[in-house]
Amino acid sequence: xxxxxxxxxxxxxxxxxxxxxxxxxxxxxxxxxxxxxxxxxxxxxxxxxxxxxxxxxxxxxxxxxxxxxxxxxxxxxxxxxxxxxxxxxxxxxxxxxxxxxxxxxxxxxxxxxxxxxxxxxxxxxxxxxxxxxxxxxxxxxxxxxxxxxxxxxxxxxxxxxxxxxxxxxxxxxxxxxxxxxxxxxxxxxxxxxxxxxxxxxxxxxxxxxxxxxxxxxxxxxxxxxxxxxxxxxxxxxxxxxxxxxxxxxxxxxxxxxxxxxxxxxxxxxxxxxxxxxxxxxxxxxxxxxxxxxxxxxxxxxxxxxxxxxxxxxxxxxxxxxx
Amino acid sequence: xxxxxxxxxxxxxxxxxxxxxxxxxxxxxxxxxxxxxxxxxxxxxxxxxxxxxxxxxxxxxxxxxxxxxxxxxxxxxxxxxxxxxxxxxxxxxxxxxxxxxxxxxxxxxxxxxxxxxxxxxxxxxxxxxxxxxxxxxxxxxxxxxxxxxxxxxxxxxxxxxxxxxxxxxxxxxxxxxxxxxxxxxxxxxxxxxxxxxxxxxxxxxxxxxxxxxxxxxxxxxxxxxxxxxxxxxxxxxxxxxxxxxxxxxxxxxxxxxxxxxxxxxxxxxxxxxxxxxxxxxxxxxxxxxxxxxxxxxxxxxxxxxxxxxxxxxxxxxxxxxxxxxxxxxxxxxxxxxxxxxxxxxxxxxxxxxxxxxxxxxxxxxxxxxxxxxxxxxxxxxxxxxxxxxxxxxxxxxxxxxxxxxxxxxxxxxxxxxxxxxxxxxxxxxxxxxxxxxxxxxx
Numbered sequence: 001x002x003x004x005x006x007x008x009x010x011x012x013x014x015x016x017x018x019x020x021x022x023x024x025x026x027x028x029x030x031x032x033x034x035x036x037x038x039x040x041x042x043x044x045x046x047x048x049x050x051x052x053x054x055x056x057x058x059x060x061x062x063x064x065x066x067x068x069x070x071x072x073x074x075x076x077x078x079x080x081x082x083x084x085x086x087x088x089x090x091x092x093x094x095x096x097x098x099x100x101x102x103x104x105x106x107x108x109x110x111x112x113x114x115x116x117x118x119x120x121x122x123x124x125x126x127x128x129x130x131x132x133x134x135x136x137x138x139x140x141x142x143x144x145x146x147x148x149x150x151x152x153x154x155x156x157x158x159x160x161x162x163x164x165x166x167x168x169x170x171x172x173x174x175x176x177x178x179x180x181x182x183x184x185x186x187x188x189x190x191x192x193x194x195x196x197x198x199x200x201x202x203x204x205x206x207x208x209x210x211x212x213x214x215x216x217x218x219x220x221x222x223x224x225x226x227x228x229x230x231x232x233x234x235x236x237x238x239x240x241x242x243x244x245x246x247x248x249x250x251x252x253x254x255x256x257x258x259x260x261x262x263x264x265x266x267x268x269x270x271x272x273x274x275x276x277x278x279x280x281x282x283x284x285x286x287x288x289x290x291x292x293x294x295x296x297x298x299x300x301x302x303x304x305x306x307x308x309x310x311x312x313x314x315x316x317x318x319x320x321x322x
Numbered sequence: 323x324x325x326x327x328x329x330x331x332x333x334x335x336x337x338x339x340x341x342x343x344x345x346x347x348x349x350x351x352x353x354x355x356x357x358x359x360x361x362x363x364x365x366x367x368x369x370x371x372x373x374x375x376x377x378x379x380x381x382x383x384x385x386x387x388x389x390x391x392x393x394x395x396x397x398x399x400x401x402x403x404x405x406x407x408x409x410x411x412x413x414x415x416x417x418x419x420x421x422x423x424x425x426x427x428x429x430x431x432x433x434x435x436x437x438x439x440x441x442x443x444x445x446x447x448x449x450x451x452x453x454x455x456x457x458x459x460x461x462x463x464x465x466x467x468x469x470x471x472x473x474x475x476x477x478x479x480x481x482x483x484x485x486x487x488x489x490x491x492x493x494x495x496x497x498x499x500x501x502x503x504x505x506x507x508x509x510x511x512x513x514x515x516x517x518x519x520x521x522x523x524x525x526x527x528x529x530x531x532x533x534x535x536x537x538x539x540x541x542x543x544x545x546x547x548x549x550x551x552x553x554x555x556x557x558x559x560x561x562x563x564x565x566x567x568x569x570x571x572x573x574x575x576x577x578x579x580x581x582x583x584x585x586x587x588x589x590x591x592x593x594x595x596x597x598x599x600x601x602x603x604x605x606x607x608x609x610x611x612x613x614x615x616x617x618x619x620x621x622x623x624x625x626x627x628x629x630x631x632x633x634x635x636x637x638x639x640x641x642x643x644x645x646x647x648x649x650x651x652x653x654x655x656x657x658x659x660x661x662x663x664x665x666x667x668x669x670x671x672x673x674x675x676x677x678x679x680x681x682x683x684x685x686x687x688x689x690x691x692x693x694x695x696x697x698x699x700x701x702x703x704x705x706x707x708x709x710x711x712x713x714x715x716x717x718x719x720x721x722x723x724x725x726x727x728x729x730x731x732x733x734x735x736x737x738x739x740x741x742x743x744x745x746x747x748x749x750x751x752x753x754x755x756x757x758x759x760x761x762x763x764x
Contacts, residue, residue, distance in 0.1 A: 065367050067545035070358060123568060123596075124431025124541060153596075155470035159463035177470075208571035241431060245364030245545025247573040268430065271514040273547040296430075296460070 003104055005141055008290065008303035010110045050086055059089070066276035066313060069246050072100070072283040090314050097279060097310035104306065105263060105288035108234040109143065114192035114200045116225055116232040118185075119265075120218060120255055121239035123206030126267040128157065130239050130293055131201050132164025133301035139169050143198035146171040148188025150181040150221060153205035161203055167298060171197060181205065181217060182224040189228040202233070209254035222259045237290065239265045242275035252281045266304065267293035274313050330355045331393030344384045344392060352396045353378050363574030363613045366549045369583045377403050401610050408579055409606030411588030413563070416534045420504035421453075423495055423531050427524060427559060428539035429551060430512030433567035435464060437539050437593055438509040439471035440601035441565075444591075445505055446477065453503035455480045455494030457487050457527065460511035468509055475598055478503070487511065487523055492530045508533070515554030528559050536561040537590065540577060542569045548577035549584050556585045563590035566604075570595045574613050647740035649704035653696045691724055695732050698722040707736060 006013050049055045056077060063073040079096045086092045109115045117134075119127050128151065135145045147165045149172070151157035158174050165172035173191050175184040185202050192200035204221060207214040225233050238261040240248050255261050266275050269292050278289050289304040334355045335348060344352075353374050360370045377400055386395045415424065424441065426434045435458065442452040454472050456479055458464035465481055472479035480497045482490030491508050498506040508531060513520035528536060538561040540548060555561050566578055569592050578589050589604040696704065698721035703710055710718070710733060719726045 061367060064361060065546050067364075067547070070361055122543070122571070124433055126431055154467065155474075156463040156466035159466050160461070163462035208568065210570070210572050241541070241543075243429065243541070243545060243547045243551070244543050245548075245573075245577070246362055247364070247543040247571070248545075250572055251543075268514070270516075271429070271547070272516050272550055273545070277545060 002308050003303040003305040005137060005303055007104070008107050009138075009141055010106045011141060050081075056081075059093070062314075063276065066274035067245050067248075067280075068276035069249065069280040072280040075283055076100070076279075090311075093314045094307075094310040097313060098306045100279060101282050101306035101310075102286070102288065105290050105304075107290055108262070109138070109199055111234070113196065113198045114146070114189070114229070115198065115234045116189060116192070116229060117199060117201045117235040117237060118204070118222060118225060118233040118259065119201060119237050119239060120204050120259060120261070121206060122208055122251055123154075125206065125239040125241040125244075126293055127151075127206060127239045128160050128164065128203055129296065130237075130265050130267060130291070130301060131161065131203050132168055133293070133298055134291070135165065135170040135201060136168035136298045137301060138199055144171075144196075145169075146173065146188060146192045146195065146197040146200045148184050148191075148200060148202040149174045150184045150188075150203045151205040152177055152179045152181050152184065157203075157205065171195065182220045185221045186224050186228065189225055189232070193229070209251050209258075215254065215258045218255075219258050236260055236262050237265050238263070238287075239267055240277065240281070242266050242269045242277075243271060243273040244277050246277065246280070248277035249280050249284060252285050252287055256285060256287065261287060263288050263290035265289075265291040265293065265301075270294045270300070275309075276313065278309075279313075330359060331396055335391075335393045335396075342386050344381050344386060344395065346382065348392055349378055349381045349396075352381070352393065356396070356400055359614065360576060360579075363576035363615075364543075364545050364548070364580075365576035365613070366546055366580035366584065369549070369580045373403070373407070373579075373583070397614065401607075401614060404579065404610035404613060405607045408582050408589060408609055410582075411586065413588050413590045413604050415590060416562070417505075418534050421495065421499050421506045422504065422535070423533040424505065424507045424535045424537060425528060425531065425533035425559075426507060426509050426537055426539055426565075427555060427561060428512060429514060429541070430461070432512065432539045432541045433593060434458070434512060434539045435468050435509050436471070436596075436598075437565050437567055437591075437601065438468065438507050439475060439477070440593060440598050441591065442472075442477045442505075442507055443475045443598050444601050446475075450505045451503050452505040452507055453478045453480065453494075453498035453501065455482070455491060455498065455506060455508040457482055457491045457494065457508050458511040459485055459487050459490065460513075464509075464511070471598065488526045488530050491527045495531045506531075515551045515558075521554065521558045525558050535563065537563055537565050538581075538587070539565045539567060540581065542566050542575040542577065543571065543573040544577040549580050552581040552585050552587070556587065561585075561587060563588050565589075565591045565593065566609075567593040569593060569612075570600070574615065575609065576613050578609055579613060647736070649696050649699060649707055649736060650701075652736055652739065653693070653704070691722070691728065692732060694722040695719075695724055695729055707733065 004013070060073055060077060063076060064070070076093065076096050080086060080092055083092060119131055121127050131147060135147055138145050145168065147161055147170050149158040149161045151161070152175050155177070158177065162172050162174060171191070173184065173188040181204060188200050188202055202221070202225065204218060207218065209215065222233065222236070236259050238252060238255050240251065252261065252264065264278060264281060264287055266278050266289050269275055281287050282289065292302050292304050294300045294302060331352055334351050356377065357370055357374050360373065361367070380403065381396055381399050384395070384399070386392050426438050428434050438454055442454055445452045454468055454477055456465040456468040459482060469479045469481060478501065480494035482494060484490065487510065494508060495506050510524060510527060513524065515521065536559050538552065538555050540551070544551070564578070564581055564587060566575060566589060569575060581587065582589060589609070592602050592604050594600045594602055695718060698718045699710070703714065715726050715729045719729045
C-alpha cells in the first residue's frame with residue numbers, strides 16, 4: 001500500500017486515497033520500468049547463493065550502481081549476512097532498505113496557520129518546480145497557499161515561480177531581482193499571516209553547499225522566518241536530484257548544518273536514475289525522504305513511500321509482480 | 323570520508339613496497355583503495371573495473387621513483403592514466419563557414435541556459451560575435467532567463483515564440499545569420515534521456531540547424547546514471563563534446579571520466595562558478611587531480627600567474643629574496659589574491675587546505691577593511707612600518723573607518739608575514755605539506 005497525501009499531511013483519510021494509491025504505484029512502476037538496468041536484473045540472472053562470494057559481490061555491484069554508495073552498501077550487505085535465513089534476496093534486501101528509512105514521516109502542515117515551509121538545495125535540482133507541484137497538491141487538499149520568491153539571484157526565477165503560483169492557484173509574493181531573500185521571506189510570512197493562509201512556501205536560490213557566504217545568507221533567511229513565527233520554518237525541505245551521486249551526502253550534511261533540514265524531496269525519479277543516494281543520506285544522517293518528484297506535470301509530486309521505493313530499487317520492474 | 327587517495331594509500335600500504343619495487347601484494351592492496359576512491363568519486367562501476375585492470379598492469383613491477391613513497395608512486399601512475407584517458411580527443415570547438423552553430427543539450431537542471439550565456443561570453447573574448455537562441459519552450463520563464471543573461475553580457479538573444487522548438491531554433495539561426503553573427507548558440511529544453519518524444523524532438527532540432535558542435539551539458543555531481551545519460555544522448559544526437567558544470571562545488575566529478583570512457587567524446591569546457599565569466603577550457607590533468615582529491619594545484623598556479631602582472635611578480639620576488647616585506651608588498655600580494663577570485667575558492671584548490679577550510683569562514687568584507695587600513699597609511703609608513711606609533715595608529719584607524727585594535731592586529735600580521743617571508747627566502751616553505759613539494763608536476 002502506497003502512502004497517501006492524507007497520511008503525509010496528517011489529514012483524515014479521504015475517499016480519493018485508494019484511487020491515489022493504485023495510481024501512484026502504477027506510475028512509479030511505469031517510470032522505473034523505463035530503466036533497463038533494474039537493480040536485481042543482474043542478481044536474478046544467476047540464482048543467489050549466500051555461500052557464494054560472487055553472489056555477494058553481484059549484490060554489492062547492483063547497490064553501488066544505484067548510487068547507494070560504499071558505506072551504505074556495506075551496511076546493507078552486513079545486515080543481510082547477519083540474517084539466518086535470506087529467502088528471497090529481493091524481498092530481504094527491500095526490507096533492509098525500508099528499515100534504513102525508519103518510520104514514515106509526515107509533512108508538518110498541521111497546527112496553527114500559517115505553517116512555513118522553506119525549500120533549499122543546490123542549483124538545478126528542481127526546487128521551484130517542486131514548490132509549484134507541492135502548492136497545487138496542498139490546494140487540492142484544502143489548504144490555502146502562499147509562495148514567496150526567495151530566489152532573487154537566478155535570472156527569471158521569480159517569473160518561473162509566479163507561473164507556478166498561477167497554475168496552482170496560490171498567492172504570490174515576489175521581489176526585485178538582486179533583492180534580499182531574507183526580506184522576501186519576511187514579506188511572504190507577513191503576507192501569509194495577514195491573509196490568513198494555511199501554508200507559506202519560501203523558495204530560495206540554488207546554491208552549492210560549499211559557498212560559505214551563500215549558506216550564511218540562507219541561515220539569515222531561516223532566522224528571519226523564525227523571528228516572525230515561533231517554531232517556523234516548520235519544515236525545511238532539501239531538494240535532491242535523483243541523478244546525484246555521492247555528493248548528495250555532502251549536500252545533506254552541509255545544508256543540515258546550516259539550516260536544519262527536516263526532510264528530503266527526491267526529484268527526477270522519472271528518469272532511469274534510482275535515487276540510491278537517498279539510502280545513503282538516510283543511513284548516514286537519518287534524514288527522512290518526504291516527497292518524490294516523478295515528472296514535470298502539476299500532479300507529479302508524491303509522498304515518499306519507503307516500501308515502494310525499496311522494492312522499485314531492487315526489483316526488476318519489467319517483470320510483472322505477483 | 324573523501325580522504326585523498328594519497329592519504330588512503332599511505333594508510334593501506336604501510337611499510338609495503340619499501341624495497342623500491344611495486345610487488346604483487348602492494349599493488350593488489352593499492353588497487354582496492356583506488357577502486358574505492360573512484361567509486362566514491364562517482365566513476366561508473368564498469369569503468370572503474372577496466373581502469374583498475376589497466377593501472378594494475380602498469381604498476382606491477384614498476385620501480386618506485388626516488389623520493390616517492392610507494393603510495394605516492396601509485397597515485398602518480400593513476401593520475402597519469404586518468405589524465406591520458408580524459409585528455410584524448412580534441413577539446414576545441416569546431417568552427418566552419420559562419421555562422422557556426424552550437425547546440426546545447428542535457429538533462430533538466432544541468433545548467434544549459436547559464437552555460438550557453440557563459441559560452442557566448444567566452445567566445446566573444448576570443449574575438450567571435452555570438453548570438454543566443456532561446457529554444458527552451460518547456461520550462462516556465464526559461465526564455466526570460468536567457469534574455470536577461472544576454473542583456474547582462476550584451477549578447478543578442480533570439481526570443482522564440484510558440485511551442486515548436488524545431489521552428490524556433492531554425493528561425494533563430496536564420497535571424498543570427500541575417501544579423502551577421504558568426505556563432506549561434508542554441509539553448510534547448512532540458513529533457514530526460516528516457517523520454518522518447520523529447521529526444522526525438524532534439525534530434526529534429528539538430529537536423530534543422532545542422533550544428534558543428536553538439537554539446538552535452540552534464541552536472542559534475544551526477545552519479546552512476548551519467549553513463550546511461552551520455553549513451554542515450556550519443557545515440558540520439560551524437561554529441562561532440564561535454565560541458566561539465568557546477569565544478570565550483572566539492573563534487574569529485576567522476577562522471578567526466580565515465581562519459582569519456584564510455585562514449586569516447588572529449589570534455590571541452592568546465593564551469594567553475596556562478597559568475598558569467600567562469601567557464602574554462604578543459605584541462606585533463608586538473609580533472610584527474612580533482613577526481614583523486616589531490617586539489618587543483620595546477621589551476622591554482624595558473625591563476626596566480628595570470629593574476630600577477632608581469633614585473634610585479636619579479637619585483638616581489640627580489641624583495642622577498644632580500645627578506646623585506648613592507649605594507650606595499652602586503653597590499654600588492656593581497657590584491658593579487660583578490661584578482662584570483664573569491665579567496666575561499668582559491669584556498670580550496672590547494673591540496674591539504676581544502677579540508678581544513680571546513681567550518682572556517684573567510685570574511686571577504688574583513689579583507690576589504692584590511693585594504694582600507696593599508697590605504698590609510700602614508701606611502702612612507704607603508705615602506706617603513708615601524709614608524710607607525712600611537713597617534714599614527716589613531717589617524718589610520720579614523721581614516722579607514724576601523725578601530726585602533728584592528729590596526730594593531732594588522733601591524734602584528736605584517737610582522738608575522740615578514741618573518742615567514744624571511745624563512746622562505748632561506749628556501750624553507752613553512753606550513754606546506756611535504757607531499758606538495760614533491761607532487762608530480764608536468
